[in-house]
Amino acid sequence: xxxxxxxxxxxxxxxxxxxxxxxxxxxxxxxxxxxxxxxxxxxxxxxxxxxxxxxxxxxxxxxxxxxxxxxxxxxxxxxxxxxxxxxxxxxxxxxxxxxxxxxxxxxxxxxxxxxxxxxxxxxxxxxxxxxxxxxxxxxxxxxxxxxxxxxxxxxxxxxxxxxxxxxxxxxxxxxxxxxxxxxxxxxxxxxxxxxxxxxxxxxxxxxxxxxxxxxxxxxxxxxxxxxxxxxxxxxxxxxxxxxxxxxxxxxxxxxxxxxxxxxxxxxxxxxxxxxxxxxxxxxxxxxxxxxxxxxxxxxxxxxxxxxxxxxxxxxxxxxxxxxxxxxxxxxxxxxxxxxxxxxxxxxxxxxxxxxxxxxxxxxxxxxxxxxxxxxxxxxxxxxxxxxxxxxxxxxxxxxxxxxxxxxxxxxxxxxxxxxxxxxxxxxxxxxxxxxxxxxxxxxxxxxxxxxxxxxxxxxxxxxxxxxxxxxxxxxxxxxxxxxxxxxxxxxxxxxxxxxxxxxxxxxxxxxxxxxxxxxxxxxxxxxxxxxxxx
Ligand code: TEU
Ligand code: CA
Numbered sequence: 001x002x003x004x005x006x007x008x009x010x011x012x013x014x015x016x017x018x019x020x021x022x023x024x025x026x027x028x029x030x031x032x033x034x035x036x037x038x039x040x041x042x043x044x045x046x047x048x049x050x051x052x053x054x055x056x057x058x059x060x061x062x063x064x065x066x067x068x069x070x071x072x073x074x075x076x077x078x079x080x081x082x083x084x085x086x087x088x089x090x091x092x093x094x095x096x097x098x099x100x101x102x103x104x105x106x107x108x109x110x111x112x113x114x115x116x117x118x119x120x121x122x123x124x125x126x127x128x129x130x131x132x133x134x135x136x137x138x139x140x141x142x143x144x145x146x147x148x149x150x151x152x153x154x155x156x157x158x159x160x161x162x163x164x165x166x167x168x169x170x171x172x173x174x175x176x177x178x179x180x181x182x183x184x185x186x187x188x189x190x191x192x193x194x195x196x197x198x199x200x201x202x203x204x205x206x207x208x209x210x211x212x213x214x215x216x217x218x219x220x221x222x223x224x225x226x227x228x229x230x231x232x233x234x235x236x237x238x239x240x241x242x243x244x245x246x247x248x249x250x251x252x253x254x255x256x257x258x259x260x261x262x263x264x265x266x267x268x269x270x271x272x273x274x275x276x277x278x279x280x281x282x283x284x285x286x287x288x289x290x291x292x293x294x295x296x297x298x299x300x301x302x303x304x305x306x307x308x309x310x311x312x313x314x315x316x317x318x319x320x321x322x323x324x325x326x327x328x329x330x331x332x333x334x335x336x337x338x339x340x341x342x343x344x345x346x347x348x349x350x351x352x353x354x355x356x357x358x359x360x361x362x363x364x365x366x367x368x369x370x371x372x373x374x375x376x377x378x379x380x381x382x383x384x385x386x387x388x389x390x391x392x393x394x395x396x397x398x399x400x401x402x403x404x405x406x407x408x409x410x411x412x413x414x415x416x417x418x419x420x421x422x423x424x425x426x427x428x429x430x431x432x433x434x435x436x437x438x439x440x441x442x443x444x445x446x447x448x449x450x451x452x453x454x455x456x457x458x459x460x461x462x463x464x465x466x467x468x469x470x471x472x473x474x475x476x477x478x479x480x481x482x483x484x485x486x487x488x489x490x491x492x493x494x495x496x497x498x499x500x501x502x503x504x505x506x507x508x509x510x511x512x513x514x515x516x517x518x519x520x521x522x523x524x525x526x527x528x529x530x531x532x533x534x
Contacts, residue, residue, distance in 0.1 A: 004192070004234035004259050005303060006463060007044035008339075008450050009094070009346045013311045014051055014073055015059055016403050017349055019415035026403070026414070028074040028082050035082075037432065039089040041352060042450040045234070046086060047194050049311055050096045051079065055105050057163040058369055059311075059401070061096075061196060062103040066181045083189050092191025094234060099178050100197045101164040108177075109165050116152050123174050124165050125157035125205055137208055142373045157205060159197075161369055169201045169219055182227040192233035195258070199239040211241035217249065220257045229255060236305050236344075237261040244297035251302035260303040260344060266290045267313065270320075277374055277391040282320055284495050288469055288478055295342055295467035304343035308334060309351045314399040318357035322497050326526045327354050327430075332445045332513035333493050333528035337478055339449040340491045340530060342467060347446065349404050353435055354442035357399040358424045361389070367421050371396045407433035440515065448511055452530075457487045458510065465489070476500045477523065481533060488533030494523035506531020 018030030028051060038046060050060035053068040060070060069076050086093050102109060111120035127134040129148055134155055137145040146155040147162045157166045167174050182193070198220070202213030220237075228235050235258040237250055242263045250261045269287060272280040298304050308316035317323050321330030331354030339345045360366060363375045371392055378388045393399075398421060405427040406413030412427035424430075435441035452458045465482035470490070477500060479492040490506035503521040511530040518524065 001463060002234075002259070003232070004045070004344060006453070006459070007092075007234070007344055008042070008453060009045040009047050009344060010038055010041060010043040011047040011049070011310060011346060011348045012038075013049045013059075013349060013401060015049075015420065016401050016414070018404065018406070019417070019419070022416040023072070024415050024417040024419045025072045027072065028069070028078040032078070032082050032085050035085055035089055035091070039091060040436075040447075041347075042447055042454070043091065043347065045092045045094055045191060047094050047236075047346070048082075048096065050098055052098075055103055055163065057103070057161050059367075061098050062101075062105075062161065062164045063098050064103040064105040065107070067184065080188065087189065092234075094192040094194055094236075095185060095190050096196060097182065097193040098196040099167065100200045101158065101160060101166045104163045104165050106165075113149060113151050116154075119173060122171050123168055125168055126152075126154045127157075129153045129155060135205070135208060137205065137210070141370050142377050159200060159203075159210060166203070167201070170215070175219065175222065179223060179226045182223070183230075186227065186231050186233065190233070192228065192231075192235050192259070195235060195237045197240070198237040198258075198261075199241050212246070217257065220250070224255075224257055228258075234259040240264045244294050247294070247298060247304065248302040251298070251304075253300075253302065260305045262305045262307060262310075263294065265294070275374075276395055277378070279391070279395060284475060284478060285473070288472055291341065292467065292469050292472070292480075299342065299466060304341075305346060306338050306341055306343040307346040307348070308338060309348035309400060310346070311348070311400050312397050313348075314395050315355055315357050316351065317354050318399070319395075320495075322526065323354075323356035326497050327356065328440075328442055329513050329524075329526040329528075330354075330497075331442045333495070333526045335442075335446055335449050336491065336511065336513065336528040336530060337493045339452070340462060340482065340489060341480075342463070342465065342482070345453075348400060350400075352443050352446040353405065353430055353432065355402075355405060355430055356424065356426060357393060358402045358422070359393065360398075360422065363389070363392070365422055366392065366396065366398050368397045368401065371398060405431040407431050445511075445513060452511065458489065460484055461487050461489050470504055471502075474502070477502050479504065481506075483533065486534075490529075490531040490533055492523065492527075492529045492531070494525065494527045497525045499524055505529070506533050508532050 015026045017026045018034050019026050020029035051073045052063045053065035053070050054060045054062050069079050083093050108120050108123045133144050133146040139145045148155050158164050199211050202216035203210045204213050237258045239261045247263050250258050270279050270282045272278040317331040402424045403414035403419045408428045412423045435443035461482050461484040465484035470479035476496045482489045494500050499522045502523045513528045
């Protein structure tokens with residue numbers, strides 16, 4: 001077993017985690033001030049969303065200098081101190097490698113424009129201006145993926161915002177520059193990387209192949225051999241286009257590619273149309289089938305990243321739990337379901353509190369470029385305001401980006417000044433301070449889940465055990481068992497806000513989200529129980 005197969009990861013979105021200097025924007029010193037809390041959780045790794053220099057069009061996913069820290073977040077000394085202070089607490093820092101694109105404010109892009117005959121011009125995808133866009137490729141953030149640069153009268157490709165120009169990975173010079181930067185950061189003692197949209201980097205744009213370009217695995221293997229494999233680090237790829245078969249290849253246990261990937265196939269189960277804004281209710285059978293296929297498909301062949309949330313996704317308790325009467329029970333149930341499977345669990349900041357989506361009424365409370373583009377696009381297309389705002393409230397990315405809720409003081413203890421984005425009004429009720437004092441809080445429960453992975457005999461079962469659904473066709477209960485040598489666990493989760501008949505149980509209760517043992521064969525609303533198998 002590798003260290004990252006025994007780890008639990010905590011994702012920090014720096015802009016929204018903790019502000020230390022009263023400008024309403026989270027920063028690195030703020031994160032350092034909360035390392036004791038992160039250590040208290042019991043996690044082993046922090047995935048830090050980008051802190052590099054950036055114009056912030058996409059909150060740091062538009063990098064203008066990989067070797068400098070965004071001024072609002074602090075200094076390189078702060079970053080080095082964070083790595084050290086985390087290491088003193090046996091916590092590794094993995095950084096966010098955004099290498100599919102750079103900001104158009106990056107010196108490479110500036111030189112590509114100022115010196116079109118220089119080597120930098122081929123660092124990006126430029127095409128001549130024949131009076132129209134080169135082809136109909138569309139940006140993830142809506143609109144054409146091509147923008148005409150007036151200075152050189154050429155189009156350039158951006159799969160995301162106009163200010164995020166796609167790097168041409170087919171140019172070996174680009175790859176070598178990226179490997180140099182990766183090694184520069186690895187030499188600073190970071191624990192690895194999360195790789196932003198890594199399945200886009202080998203795109204074949206003239207054949208309009210964006211995801212899974214033919215040379216993708218060649219490039220990943222080359223990158224790994226020239227960087228990651230020379231250090232004892234973990235890597236996790238963001239691959240919206242992955243399924244289990246691809247996941248096995250990316251996470252091949254021979255270490256030739258990545259440690260694991262984020263497979264979003266479960267996240268897509270409640271998407272109704274081609275865009276995420278058109279959603280439908282989740283069918284629990286689909287979720288059970290999805291996880292069964294992944295757990296069994298990857299068993300002893302690869303490794304999975306287990307997640308519900310991240311900085312791009314709505315809060316899971318609002319999405320597939322209940323953020324009303326049964327918020328606490330359903331948040332614990334969802335945590336139980338995920339953390340008892342095989343793989344490396346990821347907790348997004350606030351998920352351990354059962355933080356919910358934000359109830360903002362109008363578009364001016366939102367900050368995310370993806371949301372604002374959708375608002376303008378659908379308004380122009382004649383969608384009603386309530387339909388637009390309902391979709392944003394349901395699945396917009398700012399649901400994850402409202403400030404972390406530390407206490408019931410001003411701005412939830414996130415900042416002394418008005419934050420860059422409003423705090424969720426429910427911070428008075430949902431915050432670290434009151435949950436640390438409550439042994440029955442979501443926070444206290446998540447700490448028990450994390451601890452389960454650390455202590456015998458459960459850690460071996462969770463890490464190495466197999467996976468088998470129990471009563472797969474049950475429409476309301478997600479139950480499975482994990483077996484490893486003579487030990488095993490039975491995990492039973494009621495996905496409904498009402499009692500459900502379910503007679504199966506295990507030997508003794510290891511963990512449950514209700515204080516009193518259940519009577520008879522009924523599972524209470526969102527009841528989760530982890531039993532020993534025998
Ligand atoms: O996300 C890639 C990506 O495709 C997501 O934007 C996703 O499609 C969308 O957010 C669904 O709501 C990564 C980063 O996680 C994201 O924050 C960046 O905006 C994007 O890449 C560009 O770097
Ligand atoms: Ca600040």
